[in-house]
Amino acid sequence: MNASRSAQPWVPTLEEVAALAGVSSSTASRVINGSPRVTESTVARVNAAIAKVGYVPNRAARSLARRSTQTVAMMIPERTAEFFADPYFAEVIQGAAMYASSTEYSLTLLIESENDPEKTHQLLRRGNVDGALILSHHSASSSYRELARTLPVVFGVRPPGETGEEIHVVDVDNTAVGALATQHLIDRGRRRIATISGPLDTTAGQERLQGWRDALSAAGLEELGSEEGDYTPSGGAAAARRLLDAGVQMDALFVASAQMAAGALGVLKERGIRVPDDVAVATVDNNVFSTSASPQLTTVDLHTAAKGAAMMATVVRLIRGEQLDAEAALPLDLVVRESTGC
Amino acid sequence: MNASRSAQPWVPTLEEVAALAGVSSSTASRVINGSPRVTESTVARVNAAIAKVGYVPNRAARSLARRSTQTVAMMIPERTAEFFADPYFAEVIQGAAMYASSTEYSLTLLIESENDPEKTHQLLRRGNVDGALILSHHSASSSYRELARTLPVVFGVRPPGETGEEIHVVDVDNTAVGALATQHLIDRGRRRIATISGPLDTTAGQERLQGWRDALSAAGLEELGSEEGDYTPSGGAAAARRLLDAGVQMDALFVASAQMAAGALGVLKERGIRVPDDVAVATVDNNVFSTSASPQLTTVDLHTAAKGAAMMATVVRLIRGEQLDAEAALPLDLVVRESTGC
DNA sequence: CTGAAAGCGCTTACAG
DNA sequence: CTGAAAGCGCTTACAG
Structure with a gap:
């Protein structure tokens, strides 16, 4: 039953390191934590002892004494399968994990409870983390606003419902994303540009749609038609069908995510519509969905791994109480491929 | 500087719960840990107090006292971008995280050092974890064999170099995987079946190749040709090119992973070879690479999320010192789609 | 610059 | 069944 006891074999302790170096554990601790008030020779002896026995500080003891855990939680929406199926999220996690490995912090995966914010709250307290990274798109994320008042929290998307509270968001300018893709379509000479937007109950969904509008309006073009998708291939396919069934005569289509674009592409093919000849397609996310589609998709590269790293960097600074400089954009x-011709 | 101190606002402690319930913290602790030696009425009072203040045990203190961390590390290969780009791994992580959320254990992501096993060793000790999950395919994984002697470790792939040591592997029967896909091709009436294998320095790569051989030999067919890939789309494409350039006249192809199959498909299309008419294609992994390929790919579904869950379940049992029943297969x-006709 | 002591918040023999 | 006490392995004022 207490096999866990015997699982850890021989782990040297601070006291042993100190004894080996001929100092008190207080001093050994100071050396480890880089205190300036230690003699050079002492530092050397302690470090030698550390190297000799392969000392590694016990995290739990350190956390308890410091009242900080050196752990950051990545909150995962309850529908984990869908979440992990989206290369976008995998990339964010990758970037965050990568950045974390260059710091003292470790990344732990916590699955949130969608319909019970209190449970998630508990989870975070149970997890005893120093900070949290939030990626979910939907309502759940707004419940984190409250949490953000007591714990360093960084959002990967702006939670809906602006309330004036100061929250930390690391995200691209989604209006610019929509405008960039749409402008490219315009530059390619397209004039009848429809769109498949993301969920309109998310700020990213709204903003990319707004970007499409902005670009059209700046070019004096009309808003041909827009349908809402849910960021999945089947949602994109359904939206494409609705567009076509409504008789929209487009010569270009801006799809707010590569997953949806993959789905839409299938529908276009099904209906005998050629891409890019009949309809040019531009989308968002430079991942497998845009590169392995046929034709390959012109897309806006969001540098998603960099975003994950930036989220992690930001939460670490918040934890340390550092001053945050203006959010780096x-x-x-834009990555141009076959789907918008050449 | 010590902003981290003020970050945690008001967190109730065991002692406070105990006081509120009118018992000692020893007793409160017993209630929390489900000790049988407590009066019913005491249990009730303590639980009421817990609910009232929203008590959540401090992980660090508990870990220190119990000498166990309730944390399991998922080791991530250093080339994180490639790793996370493979939906296979994302799925394993998903399954493991999901299972973890149903236990007291939490999953933390640790990035391993490929060329410095000692560093990884340190990382695990620094991480102070109770167990580890290993997913890497290559040599690095063999360095974990040693680690497995002192820490509960579960492998997602059998590390190369059998040495008779007892290690815990949770994986499908890869020979059966290769045989299943190949047999399907045979059942479809194909007789000239080539293969693109996985890396032959991995046991999974070897075994899927062996499965192909077994099925062919059982059917009295010859081994038409095999080329080695690296599980990436470009590796699959290159292998397909080598096969074709060597003049192999195949009517079917077994590709050991969907990522490679996606790449191979592009080459076949490029060369004007029709799938499945000229060449039927069967592969492995039921994910976006098999479903969004065109034509959609017949594949062996590995139930990868279930594998992640099983890995987590196994490591938890090892940690608890439980007896492991015979490894559940x-x-x-087999998921039949267009690429093998109908 | 260094050490003795207290304390972080739990768990768990040891008595009773 | 319950409590007082010791201890888990660190950090950090407080003296010196």
Whole structure:
């Protein structure tokens, strides 16, 4: 039953390191934590002892004494399968994990409870983390606003319902994303540009749609038609069908995510509509959905891994109580491929 | 600087709960840990107090006292971008995280050092975890064999170099995987079946190849040709090119992963070879690479999320010192789609 | 610059 | 069944 006891074999302790170096554990601790008030020779002896026994500080003891856990939680929406199926999220996690590995913080995955914010709250307290990263798109994220008042929290998307509270968001300028893709379609000479938007109960969904509008209006073009999708391939397919069934005569289509674009592409093919000849398609996300589609999709590269890293960097600074400089804008690049001709 | 101190606002402690319930913290602790030696009425009072103040145990203190961390590490290969780009791994992580959320254990992501096993070793000790899950395919994984002697470790793939040591592997029967896909091709009436294998320095790569051989030999067919890939789309494309350039006249192709199959499909199309008419294609992994390929790919569904869950379940049992029953075989299903005709 | 002591918040023999 | 006490392995004022 207490096999867990015997699982940890021989782990040297601070006291042993100190004894080996001939100092008190207080001093050994100071060396480990880089205190300036230690003699050079002492530092050397302690470090030698550490190296000799392969000392690694016990996290739990350190956390308890410091009252901080050196752990950041990545909150995962309850519908984990869908979440992980989206390469977008995998990329964010990758970036965050990568950045974390360059710090003292470790990343832990916590699955949130969608319909019970209190449970999630508990989870975070149970998890005893120093900060949290929030990626969910939907209502749940707004319940984190409250949490953000007591714990460093960084959002990957702006939660809906602006309330004036100061929250930390690391995200691209989604209006610019929509405008960039749409402008490219315009530059390609297209004039009848429809769109498949993201969910309109998310700020990203609204903003990319707004970007489409802005670009059209700046070019004096009309808003041909827009249908709402849910960021999944089947949602994109359904939206494409609705557009076509409504008789929209488009020569271009801006799809707010590559997953949806993949679905839409299938419908266009099904209906005998050629891409890019009949309809040029531009989308968002530079991942497998845009590169392995046929034709390959012109897309806005969101540099998603960099975003994950930036989220992690931001939460670490919040935890440390550092001053946050003006939110660095995340980069945005248009990657031109076959789907918008050449 | 010590803003982290003020970050945690008001967190009730065991002692406070105990006081509120009118018992000692020893007793309160017993209630929390489900000790049988407590009066019913005491249990009720303590639980009421817990609910009232929203008490959540401090993980660090508990870990320190119990000498166990309730944390399991998922080791991520250093090349994180490639790793996370493979939906296979995302799915394993998903399953493991999901299972973890139903236990007291939490999952933390640790990035391993490929060329410095000692560093990884340190990482695990620094991470102070109770167990580890290993997913990497290559040599690095063999360095974990040693680790497995002192820490509960579960492998997602059998590390190369059998040495008779007892290690815990949760994986499908990869020989069966190769045989299942190949047999399907045979059942479809194909007789000239080539293969694109996984890396042959991995046991999974070897075994799927062996499965192909077994099925062919059982059917009295010859081994037409095999090329090695690296599980990436470009690796699959390159292998397909080598096969074709060598003049192999196949009527079917077994590709050991969907990512490679996606790449191979592009090459076949490029060369004007029709799928499935000229060449039927069967692969492995039921994910976006098989469903969004065109034509959609017949594949062996590995139930990868279930595998992640099983890995987590296994490591938890190891940690608890439980007796492991005979390794439950992971399920395996053939999903028939367009790429093998009908 | 260094050490003795207290304390972080739990768990768990040991008595009773 | 319950409580007082010791201890888990660190950190950090407080003295010196």
